[in-house]
Every structure is written in C-alpha cells, then in structure tokens.
Amino acid sequence: MKLLQERIRQEGLILSDTVLKVDSFLNHQVDTQLALEIGKEFARIFGGKTITKVLTIEASGIQFAMAAAIALGVPFVYAKKKKAVTLAENVYSAPVHSFTRQETYQVSVSQKYLNPGDKVLIVDDFLATGAALVGLVDIVKESGAELMGVGCVIEKSFQEGRGLLEERGVEVHSLARIASMSPGEVHFVEDQPIIQKV
C-alpha cells in the first residue's frame, strides 16, 4: 500500500535495526483517514471471501480492526490481555510471550463472540515475532470458527512471524512489508520483484 509506505518513510522513527516508531499516525496519535483507507485495503484483499467478524487484540489493533469492520460491514471483537494466570470461565484463551516486555500474558475472548459459523479475519498493527497473532489463530481454531486470513498493517519481514503463521496454513497479507531498516533508512519488500530497481 503505497500511501502507507510513504507515511512510514516520512514519519516513521527508526530507532534501531528492529525498532520502528509510528506513533505519530498509527498507534498513539491516529490519522483517522489513513486508518479508514487501511480498512478499505483489507476489505479489498479479503473481501472476496465471506467474512462475518474481524478479530484483533487490545489496544493498538482496535483502530484497524474497526476500520476493516466498517469497510466489510461486520462487527469486530478485540481480545483482552490479562496477566492473571487463573483463567476466567467461558473464554477461549492462549498464552502469549512478549519479547519486548519479557513476560507471558493470557489473551482471551469470550466464547459468546466466536462461534463455529463465524468466518474470521484477524487484523493487527504489527507482525514481527508473531506471538500475539499465533495466539489469536489458536483461539479461532479452538472456537471452531473458520479463519479466513490474517491482515497486518506493518510487517517486519526479517522476523519469524510470517513463517510461524504460514506453517499453520494461514494466509497472511501485510500492507507494508519491511525487508530491512536502519536509522534513517527503510527498505520494503517489493510487491513485484520482477521489476528491478537499480
């Protein structure tokens, strides 16, 4: 998605080879118009399939799940993060290890809001280690709903997340795939690798 790549080039703050801050327009301050365009792009990519529900995880997935849900005309559900080791009843849940915070938390969704008849699109802001997204995929499987795919706004393609999802047979689309980055520079995976840039 060119519009998104341009914004990342213009406003993204690359703090190291692995840390990209996009909090001026995606995940602290949110450019509402851009978020809506991101939602439309997810609907364009996945809308050929019937989707009944969008699933994400609090907090920074919410704006993109909502945008996709608006474009698809369906409700969305956001999974809750809890540190608690004791599980509430009547929830689907999965443990997720955060490498950033070096702690494991539980991700949970009420069993009322995912059903075997649902066709689910998972949406999140970042795909990096894939830990949170693998947790959501497991929750969808546990619910008996059908997983139609995973859509991410930004993918750090140099990390293992996409591989972990594809191993599980999941279709993954990201709107900006970062091949590599370093302070001041970001390189995207070319959408059309046949066209060589010199």
Added chain:
Amino acid sequence: MKLLQERIRQEGLILSDTVLKVDSFLNHQVDTQLALEIGKEFARIFGGKTITKVLTIEASGIQFAMAAAIALGVPFVYAKKKKAVTLAENVYSAPVHSFTRQETYQVSVSQKYLNPGDKVLIVDDFLATGAALVGLVDIVKESGAELMGVGCVIEKSFQEGRGLLEERGVEVHSLARIASMSPGEVHFVEDQPIIQKV
C-alpha cells in the same frame, strides 16, 4: 441517545446495582454501525465548537474516539496506561486509581501530540468514578491545549464522576445516563424532566 438506551435495555447485563456489562456490542464485541452512530452523536453535540483532536484512553475508549474523530474529520490520540512508576521523558502524565482493580497506574500522552493550539474533545466508554477522565483532563490542562468538553457513551449518574468533572469547569455530555439499576432493570435519567411519565 434512544438507539443506545434501547440496546442497553436489550443486551446489557446488569450484574449488580453498580456493574453493567455491555461487552456484546460496545467493549469486547463492537457493533461497528452503532459505534459510528455514537461518533456522529458526539460530533452533533460538540461540533458547534472547533475541535482539532479527540483524546481517549486505551483500550475501550478507542472505538468511540475513532468514531467521533471520523465524524469530526480530525485525528485522535489514545493515552497509554502504564504500571511503571518511573515516568518516560517527554510525556504528560497523571496517576489514576482504579477502584475495580485496586491499583494506581500512570496515564500518559506524548508531548508531541497535544499542543497549546489544540482544542480537545475527550471521549470514553464509561463515566463512573471519573478517575480516568479526571486524569485526562489534567493532562490536557498540563499541555496548554484547550478542553472543549468530555463525551461519554454510558454514565453511571449515581457515581461521583460527573460531579468531579463539573467541579473542574468541564462540560460533560453522556449518551446514556443511568439513574439506577438492579438485576433486570435499568432506569435512565430523563433527558427532558419537564415531561412527567406516570
């Protein structure tokens, strides 16, 4: 907002005199169309004033801040909750005590995203004790931005939140004001108290 009050009557789960669950349509599973209508209603109420930014707090304020921001055509910012006692630099922050969890956390907003020129509308899902909203009001004051008002989706009018905000000179509008509730029953504050219901 009649549409919202009807949904609360139909789908809200009243667990006690003070606990109302609306997670089937507002804050776990989200009815996207209703959220957009809520945003339009906030824009109708506050749109006579110039607003440059909507502010909320993660996580369940995000969908309503986004809806209001869409209707107003402005960006929104969501404050982050952190348990950390050490403050990051370059943030406005305020301590908030959660009565539900019996713990105090820090709410913070990057100084980059609130400026003296901003005219801010604060939006949140619930107004009850007012603790989180008072924290956001303090942050707006600290930033030098102008506070145009606070919009809440559901207000528990029998709790002290509205009073605390009004003491600070803040204009508060809630779309569903609950006067009292008990399992199976919810009573709203009448919008037009002149018309007596027998």
